Amino acid sequence: MTDHPAKTAAAPESTGQEYGHWRIGLAKLLRNKAACFGAVVILIFILASFLAPVFYAKDPNAQDIRHALEPPSLQRPLGTDELGRSILMRIIYGGRISLAISISAVVLALLVGVPFGLISGYFGGKIDFIIQRVTDVMLSFPPFLLALALVSVLGVGLKNTIISVGIAGIPHTIRITRGCVLSIREQVYVEAARAVGTRDGVILFRHILPNVMVPIIVNATLFLGMAIIFAAGLGFLGVGVQPPAPEWGTMLGAGRSLLFAAPHVATFPGIAIFLVVLGFNLLGDGLRDALDPRLGYE
């Protein structure tokens, strides 16, 4: 209404030129129902955990022993645990921890893995050999065992959980980045960039990195879900985030012994983990399909 007609008409055209590839990708993503479902689930969890203090200005660790182990009711929608803490509230606050762990761990894996992958793939030779043998060693452990081993060396806690899970994601990130760089490196435009006298570092970050972003982003999205599972797994085993912090895996572990007496204590955190990981996986798969130019712009 208040917009000038000329302005509104010009805007879509220019964004179409600037971000054509991404815009088409987004359009394809929106048409993918599974991916949209995943995105909505994740959005709900993110919103809930960010808005939690607004709606419930309460402490998730507040105990109410008189109402311990109550099954779900209207007053306490997901019931209470052995100390009478609201499970719904703990899941919502726990979402902050789980999301914070997974995002931080992915950022850590990208910050370390992408540069090493770029260097390894672009320069080749001895550097490539050394980086790849180290990666081989890391890949020879199942990723969760690697995280478990690291956390047992570093010690328990939020920070160490992030570091361990992040490190467990590094070798795959290196491999994927390197693989993409190997194919982009041989493109004529990279040689053309060298022929105009561009330095190796500039070629890597200005010409190669943007061309390998898509698989890296897709992989990072899938790793977000994986990181939540890893963090929950560490929490379940008691070596992750320590109680009373409401981490989902820790809650699951605590509810395990009560599985017959009060099944809701372990079940609801499990469902939360399941939903968020499913969300990230569906979104990641959708992103992969949407951003793959070979699948056409129908």
Added chain:
Amino acid sequence: MNNNPLLSIQNLKVHFKSFEGVVLAVDGVDLDIAPGEAVGLVGESGCGKSVTALSILRLLPKRSAQIGGSIIFAGRNLLEADEEELLNIRGNSVSMIFQEPMTSLNPVMTIGDQIAEALVLHQNFTWNNARRKAVEMLDQVQIPSPQSRSRDYPHSLSGGMRQRAMIAMALSCRPKLLLADEPTTALDVTIQAQIMDLMLRLKDKLNTAILLITHDLGLIAEMVSRVIVMYAGQVVEEAPVRELFKKPLHPYTRGLMGSVPKLGQKFIAGRKQLDEIKGIVPSLQRLPPGCRFNPRCPSVIGKCLEQTPAMVRIETQRRVRCWLAESVE
């Protein structure tokens, strides 16, 4: 020939280390280019044309390629130059156009930014000024509405437009020498003529020397003043373009010309077919003894099978590597 050439290649030898052993891809190539001159480098696929061009800019992979001889550009031996010096030369005083306009532009950078990059690197332009200059360059290579085109990504340009953009990129720093590696091979014939016309005009305007690498003799006749014919890594003939077409001395050159269809020639079924050079370029690992062309040569004599012919200077501007050259004369 010019006493003070811009580029002087002497006895260039390029070895490639491969799994099956060492291959001599370029064997003793000599060539001179004067400032502002256009020279053609002709030959079949795999005869070492592109390798010669890439070795001028030292773009061959360091690990597998060994370069010998000397490449003197503007008084400096490029084979002795360090990386810092080469970065300064590439795209600045020597630039290159590649064969494939479809793949030689970065798909995630705008056309304008890609042209601007060389200016920022070499001419101390700020990005803003360089982008403005890039629009000017696009205008010079006759791309319509250059202002909005410079903000486009390569996928929205046609092959001919992309090659124009490549030319704009290559010429943005006013290089002294332009290496054009089959610049029109991937384009339609009508576009080829336009691109060639454009290159010629810009060459005269900027006084840029051109080394045109091609297998298209028609292109050579229009574009260059001097032609160098290569076969299996060696120069087999060099001549001014008119004399080469009037009287080719090497049987290989004659073969190349015979295999170009000519308008007006009558091709009635069965009576006259297009000539071909029989066989294929020999593998560089299994070169025949004697003259490298002897298995395919129509006028081969006994001497060709045993002894390698040396380069003979026929006239002041002509040389040829053939035992029959004197008798042809």
